[in-house]
Structures are given as C-alpha cells and as structure tokens.
Amino acid sequence: xxxxxxxxxxxxxxxxxxxxxxxxxxxxxxxxxxxxxxxxxxxxxxxxxxxxxxxxxxxxxxxxxxxxxxxxxxxxxxxxxxxxxxxxxxxxxxxxxxxxxxxxxxxxxxxxxxxxxxxxxxxxxxxxxxxxxxxxxxxxxxxxxxxxxxxxxxxxxxxxxxxxxxxxxxxxxxxxxxxxxxxxxxxxxxxxxxxxxxxxxxxxxxxxxxxxxxxxxxxxxxxxxxx
Amino acid sequence: xxxxxxxxxxxxxxxxxxxxxxxxxxxxxxxxxxxxxxxxxxxxxxxxxxxxxxxxxxxxxxxxxxxxxxxxxxxxxxxxxxxxxxxxxxxxxxxxxxxxxxxxxxxxxxxxxxxxxxxxxxxxxxxxxxxxxxxxxxxxxxxxxxxxxxxxxxxxxxxxxxxxxxxxxxxxxxxxxxxxxxxxxxxxxxxxxxxxxxxxxxxxxxxxxxxxxxxxxxxxxxxxxxxxxxxxxxxxxxxxxxxxxxxxxxxxxxxxxxxxxxxxxxxxxxxxxxxxxxxxxxxxxxxxxxxxxxxxxxxxxxxxxxxxxxxxxxxxxxxxxxxxxxxxxxxxxxxxxxxxxxxxxxxxxxxxxxxxxxxxxxxxxxxxxxxxxxxxxxxxxxxxxxxxxxxxxxxxxxxxxxxxxxxxxxxxxxxxxxxxxxxxxxxxxxxxxxxxxxxxxxxxxxxxxxxxxxxxxxxxxxxxxxxxxxxxxxxxxxxxxxxxxxxxxxxxxxxx
Numbered sequence: 071x072x073x074x075x076x077x078x079x080x081x082x083x084x085x086x087x088x089x090x091x092x093x094x095x096x097x098x099x100x101x102x103x104x105x106x107x108x109x110x111x112x113x114x115x116x117x118x119x120x121x122x123x124x125x126x127x128x129x130x131x132x133x134x135x136x137x138x139x140x141x142x143x144x145x146x147x148x149x150x151x152x153x154x155x156x157x158x159x160x161x162x163x164x165x166x167x168x169x170x171x172x173x174x175x176x177x178x179x180x181x182x183x184x185x186x187x188x189x190x191x192x193x194x195x196x197x198x199x200x201x202x203x204x205x206x207x208x209x210x211x212x213x214x215x216x217x218x219x220x221x222x223x224x225x226x227x228x229x230x231x232x233x234x235x236x237x238x239x240x241x242x243x244x245x246x247x248x249x250x251x252x253x254x255x256x257x258x259x260x261x262x263x264x265x266x267x268x269x270x271x272x273x274x275x276x277x278x279x280x281x282x283x284x285x286x287x288x289x290x291x292x293x294x295x296x297x
Numbered sequence: 298x299x300x301x302x303x304x305x306x307x308x309x310x311x312x313x314x315x316x317x318x319x320x321x322x323x324x325x326x327x328x329x330x331x332x333x334x335x336x337x338x339x340x341x342x343x344x345x346x347x348x349x350x351x352x353x354x355x356x357x358x359x360x361x362x363x364x365x366x367x368x369x370x371x372x373x374x375x376x377x378x379x380x381x382x383x384x385x386x387x388x389x390x391x392x393x394x395x396x397x398x399x400x401x402x403x404x405x406x407x408x409x410x411x412x413x414x415x416x417x418x419x420x421x422x423x424x425x426x427x428x429x430x431x432x433x434x435x436x437x438x439x440x441x442x443x444x445x446x447x448x449x450x451x452x453x454x455x456x457x458x459x460x461x462x463x464x465x466x467x468x469x470x471x472x473x474x475x476x477x478x479x480x481x482x483x484x485x486x487x488x489x490x491x492x493x494x495x496x497x498x499x500x501x502x503x504x505x506x507x508x509x510x511x512x513x514x515x516x517x518x519x520x521x522x523x524x525x526x527x528x529x530x531x532x533x534x535x536x537x538x539x540x541x542x543x544x545x546x547x548x549x550x551x552x553x554x555x556x557x558x559x560x561x562x563x564x565x566x567x568x569x570x571x572x573x574x575x576x577x578x579x580x581x582x583x584x585x586x587x588x589x590x591x592x593x594x595x596x597x598x599x600x601x602x603x604x605x606x607x608x609x610x611x612x613x614x615x616x617x618x619x620x621x622x623x624x625x626x627x628x629x630x631x632x633x634x635x636x637x638x639x640x641x642x643x644x645x646x647x648x649x650x651x652x653x654x655x656x657x658x659x660x661x662x663x664x665x666x667x668x669x670x671x672x673x674x675x676x677x678x679x680x681x682x683x684x685x686x687x688x689x690x691x692x693x694x695x696x697x698x699x700x701x702x703x704x705x706x707x708x709x710x711x712x713x714x715x716x717x718x719x720x721x722x723x724x725x726x727x728x729x730x731x732x733x734x735x736x737x738x739x740x741x742x743x744x745x746x747x748x749x750x751x752x753x754x755x756x757x758x759x760x761x762x763x764x765x766x767x768x769x770x771x772x773x774x775x776x777x778x779x780x781x782x783x784x785x786x787x788x789x790x791x792x793x
Contacts, residue, residue, distance in 0.1 A: 077402045077403060077404045080402075081402050081403075081404050081558065081609045081613065082383050082387070084609065085382050085383045085558070085613050085616060087617075088613055088616035088617030088618075089379075089380055089381070089382060089383065089617055090617075094381070099381070099384070102377070103563055103564070106370065106373045106374060107366075107369055107370055107373055108370055109363070109366040109370070110370055111362070111363045111366075128583065132586075191548055192514065195514065208584075210583070211583040211584035212583065212584070218598065224597065224598045224599075225543065225546070225547045225589075226548065229540060229543050229547060247572060247573055248566075248569040251565070251568070251569040254565070254566075257527070257529060257564075258590075259396070259532070259593075259595060260590065260591055260599075261588075262543070262587065262588070262590075263572070263584065263588040264586065265584035265585065267586065268538070268540040268586055269538055269539070270454045270538055270539045271538075271580065272453070272454040272455040272458070272471060272473060272474075273454070273458075273478050273481055273498040274342075274346065274477060274478055275345070275346050275471070278499055278502045281506055281538075281541065282506060282539050282540035282541045283539070283540025283586070284540075
C-alpha cells in the first residue's frame with residue numbers, strides 16, 4: 071500500500087469522523103458561507119483627498135519617502151527622486167511605461183536602467199534600485215499591493231535592490247483593506263502586500279529598518295485621474 | 298573509552314542548561330518554572346519586550362472602531378472552515394495541484410519528517426534555508442534533518458539568534474524575546490567570527506543580513522510554514538517583517554511548505570478580516586511589512602517546484618469536541634501570551650513546548666492527546682485576559698476548565714491516588730460532610746486538637762504535616778470556643 075495515500079485517507083477519515091460529513095452541495099455550502107457575519111467596516115468614509123493624505127501619512131510613519139505630482143510631472147519627479155538617492159544602477163519590469171525612462175528627462179550622469187526580461191538573481195543583486203507600478207494602495211494601513219503584472223514586475227526585482235521606488239496613481243488608492251479585495255475581480259495568483267521598508271523588532275523590540283528586503287521605500291503618488 | 302565518558306557528561310550538562318520543549322520529556326510546569334523565576338535577567342528581558350508590544354497593540358486596537366465586528370467575523374470564518382474541514386482541505390488540494398503544486402498528507406510528526414526528508418533527497422539537497430515556522434519546531438524538524446545530513450539555515454533574525462546560540466524559542470512570534478542585545482552580540486561575535494561587534498540593534502541586524510545574503514542567493518531549496526491556506530484558490534500566505542520570507546519564497550528552485558490542517562480558510566477574500574487582525578494583535582502594527590501569497594508555481598517567477606505537507610499530528614483529535622474545537626481557530630498571533638500574567642513571570646520555556654502561554658496551555662496537551670503536558674491547563678489564574686485579546690475569540694479559560702476536568706478524570710483512574718494525601722483527605726471529607734453527626738464529632742475533635750497549636754495571641758502560627766502547607770505562608774486565627782451552631786442551640790434554650 072502506498073504510504074502517502076494511506077496518510078491522506080487516515081487524516082481525512084479522522085476529520086470526517088470528528089465533524090460528521092455534512093455532504094453539502096456546492097450551492098448549500100455557498101449559502102452557508104454567505105450567512106457568515108460581515109459587520110466590520112467595508113467602505114471607506116473619507117473624502118478622496120483625505121484618503122490620499124491618510125495613505126501618505128501612514129507611509130511616512132513607516133519611514134517611507136513620499137512625493138506627490140501631477141501626471142505630466144511624473145518623469146521629472148522620478149528623475150528627482152533618483153538624483154537625490156545617489157543610486158545609479160537601476161532595474162525596472164518589462165511593462166514599465168517608456169515615459170518613465172526617457173533619457174532626456176534624466177540628465178543624471180552614470181544612470182543606467184536594465185529592463186527585466188528574465189535577469190538572473192546575481193544580475194538583480196547588482197542593481198542599486200528598482201522602480202515599479204502597483205495594483206493598489208490601501209490608506210488605512212499604508213499598504214502597497216503588488217499583483218506582479220508586467221508593470222509591477224517579478225517578485226524578486228522588488229526584493230534584492232536596497233532602494234525601491236513605487237508609483238501609485240491616485241485612482242489606485244482605497245481607504246480600507248476590504249475595498250482592495252473588492253477590486254480583485256478574480257483572486258490573483260501572486261500577491262505581495264508591502265507596508266513600509268523591511269524591518270525587524272526582534273532585538274529588544276527596537277524597530278530596525280532593512281533586514282533583507284529594501285531598506286529604502288520611496289513612493290510617488292500621482293494626482294488626478296491620468297492613466 | 299575515557300573520551301566517550303567525558304562527552305556523555307558534557308552532553309548531560311547541556312541538557313540541563315537547555316530548556317526542554319518536548320512535552321513528552323519536559324518536567325511539569327511548576328518544576329520547569331522554578332529556574333526561570335530565579336533568573337532575574339530573563340524575567341526583565343521578557344517583561345520589557347511584552348510591555349512594548351502590549352502598549353503598541355492597545356493603541357492600534359483602540360483606533361479600530363470595528364475591532365469587535367472583525368473578531369466576530371474571524372471566529373465564524375474559522376469555525377466554518379473547521380466544521381467543514383475535510384471538504385475545504387480537498388478543495389485546497391485540488392486547486393493547488395491544478396496550479397502545479399503537490400500536496401502531501403502527514404498523519405503525525407514522524408510522517409511529516411519522513412516526507413520532507415524524501416523530498417530533500419529527491420532534490421539532492423544537503424542544505425536548506427528556512428522561514429520561521431513554529432510547525433517545524435513542533436515536529437522537531439531541524440534536529441532530524443541535521444542528523445540525516447541536511448544543514449538547516451534559519452533566516453528570521455530571532456531564529457538565527459536561537460540557532461547560533463543553541464537556544465530554544467520562548468514565544469511564538471518574537472521567539473528570542475528572552476535574549477537581550479548584549480547576549481545577541483556575544484552569540485553573533487562568537488558564531489559569525491566578527492571582532493569588535495557593537496551591541497547596537499542596527500549593527501546586529503546588519504551582521505545577520507551579511508551572514509545570510511550568500512545563502513539566499515545560493516541554496517536551492519527552502520522550507521516554510523503557512524499562515525493561511527486558501528481553499529478557493531489553492532494559495533498559501535506567509536506573513537513576515539524582514540524580507541527573509543520573500544527571499545526564501547522567490548530565490549530557490551524548490552519550496553516545501555509545512556502547514557497544520559487547521560490553517561485553511563474558505564476564500565481569498567477572508568484575508569480582508571485576518572490580515573486586519575493578525576499584525577495588530579501580534580506586533581502592534583497596522584500591517585506587517587511583507588505578506589506574500591502564491592498559488593502553485595508561476596512560470597518565470599519563484600520556485601518551479603512546490604510541495605505542501607498538510608500536518609495532522611493530533612489536530613483532528615481536537616475537532617468535533619464542542620468546547621475544545623475553538624483551540625484550532627488560533628492564528629498564532631501570541632496576543633494571549635503577551636497579555637498573560639503567568640507568562641509575564643515565567644517566560645515561555647516553563648511550558649515545556651514550542652507553544653507557550655495560554656494558547657500553549659490548551660493546545661499542547663490536546664496535540665499530545667492528553668498523554669503529556671497535563672500540568673499545563675493548571676498553569677493559569679483563569680483571569681480571562683487571554684480571551685479578551687484573542688482576535689479569533691478563543692475562550693481560553695473555558696477550554697482550560699474543560700481540560701482540567703479531563704486531567705482530573707484521568708487521575709481518578711490511577712492507583713497512585715490512594716497514596717495522595719490531598720485525594721485521601723477529600724475522600725474523608727466527602728464521608729464526614731455528608732453525615733451531620735460525624736461532622737459535629739469531627740468539629741469537636743478538630744477544635745480540641747487545634748487548641749494545642751493556638752498561641753496566647755489567639756493565632757495558630759505553625760501546624761504539623763499537611764497543615765504546614767497552609768501555615769508556611771500565612772497564620773490561622775484560633776477557633777472560637779463555640780461553633781455558631783452550638784451558640785444558636787444554647788440561645789434557643791435560654792430564651793425558652
């Protein structure tokens with residue numbers, strides 16, 4: 071007898087012996103699930119601007135650098151952030167808009183940016199910084215949500231470089247976490263929720279920035295509805 | 298021969314120094330707590346860490362007006378998952394497999410260890426990087442893998458401190474909270490070979506980052522636990538702070554996830570409740586820095602081989618018991634131990650299990666199917682602070698009482714009870730208290746006997762035998778000349 075199969079039967083057998091076998095149809099199970107109480111706050115209550123300000127305030131509490139700009143100022147704002155960072159070797163995901171990378175906007179000596187078409191970990195490790203878009207921003211907890219689409223990049227590129235710049239459009243900001251889940255038409259296969267730079271408090275509960283992930287988190291909030 | 302003997306003496310000495318977290322071998326709670334209560338440094342470290350977390354948690358919970366509604370939903374979601382666990386696990390298995398993952402089932406710890414070792418042998422892995430997982434500590438995976446020629450590298454900062462310092466976890470979230478910065482400095486300087494290491498947390502954290510960076514980039518196999526399994530999609534979620542989890546989840550070729558069967562949630566959207574509760578309860582943050590969710594394998598992104606080992610190891614024996622089943626709602630936030638006045642004094646090691654504190658006091662004996670750790674349900678004052686802070690509303694005091702009753706039932710069947718003075722005393726009291734004439738006779742005898750011990754000041758300061766247990770720490774008022782019953786009878790007679 072295959073031992074793997076027998077463990078499966080054993081575990082499921084014990085579970086069914088304990089819970090009984092409700093043998094509900096899919097429809098009945100869905101109805102039962104639908105009756106679970108959901109009395110917590112689902113919709114946000116803040117006006118649009120206040121919600122953006124809450125998002126920015128929460129990010130700053132996490133020691134993230136936050137800048138705001140109009141849609142047409144985005145390339146210049148990105149350039150200014152990179153200039154100020156002192157970092158020069160960058161990577162970006164394959165779907166990043168060309169406008170972000172227009173060399174004329176930069177005028178930064180030594181700036182170079184590799185586009186990730188399957189870079190190796192060692193190549194990514196050499197980059198000093200990374201810039202991506204995101205799927206959503208949650209104001210209540212200052213959270214950036216990545217679904218790792220072409221503009222958000224593979225998971226590893228926002229992990230190895232020490233400096234991370236994320237562009238969040240105002241229309242992507244929601245107030246509550248349930249509002250983010252509402253925006254997911256289908257459950258995504260990959261998600262990373264990022265709330266501030268990598269941190270630990272394992273030594274005497276002192277919060278230290280930057281253990282293994284990026285030590286510096288920079289966010290640009292693009293005002294207006296420009297896409 | 299001589300060398301062997303010396304080695305054995307050393308090994309024995311180490312065992313005494315190192316707390317025992319195997320419930321089958323650990324001494325009872327009151328015995329294990331004694332050395333900790335004498336260790337003032339350890340108690341200071343524990344109290345400091347707990348005070349910091351408690352204050353942060355209280356502030357962030359107060360700013361959530363819908364906290365109680367979130368708790369209510371979370372407890373009902375977990376109950377829904379537990380009451381239909383078989384169906385949800387099979388759904389998880391099917392969806393995970395459809396997304397390219399492989400699901401294995403382990404009926405107990407030995408089964409899980411064997412499965413994981415076989416998977417590692419298939420990968421020809423002699424090294425593995427690990428994301429902190431209490432479940433792997435529960436099945437004592439690291440010593441087993443090391444004994445079978447696989448080196449394990451813990452990557453969570455606290456777990457590195459414990460692994461390099463050969464310590465044991467004393468908390469389920471901040472597992473090295475009993476170690477302070479100068480102790481960490483000593484461990485890192487010695488084991489990483491760094492001279493002139495400062496004891497600033499920044500410097501110590503940087504040392505850990507450098508120590509692990511090459512391991513992350515070169516070790517092709519990783520082991521994780523799971524905070525949540527999603528039945529609807531076959532996804533797994535891991536909640537962390539440092540980014541070591543993301544490293545292990547993205548860089549290796551092969552990922553092995555060990556998860557208790559109770560970790561399953563019905564749907565992806567249930568995370569909107571759980572994620573709001575977990576970080577606030579665990580570390581007093583609105584959200585932890587990183588939460589990752591993945592589904593099977595994704596071409597071009599992360600490990601291309603993915604295994605989940607679903608672990609029972611006693612969990613199914615908790616299912617279906619009306620009161621005890623709520624134990625399995627636990628999302629391992631540790632709020633209960635942070636709130637517990639007993640844990641605050643003893644720290645985690647006294648519980649003799651990788652799961653300390655109030656949740657450990659109910660979870661450990663049940664995982665052991667009441668064969669070990671029977672002292673733990675009594676390691677509580679039943680004050681209820683744990684229930685109040687629990688994000689999934691586990692009524693821990695209620696479960697503690699239920700387990701105390703079960704332990705007492707076990708003891709009732711033991712022959713040794715006939716040599717236990719407390720048991721014999723209570724049996725005698727049962728006979729005496731149910732017969733009025735015997736009761737009055739006993740009262741008279743007792744009063745006569747106690748007169749010998751009553752001092753001139755009207756107090757009894759010392760009693761012999763079992764009575765000394767009372768008078769060791771307190772005095773007893775000498776008995777009055779008459780009982781109320783005698784006085785009342787006299788009074789009736791006089792007024793007639």
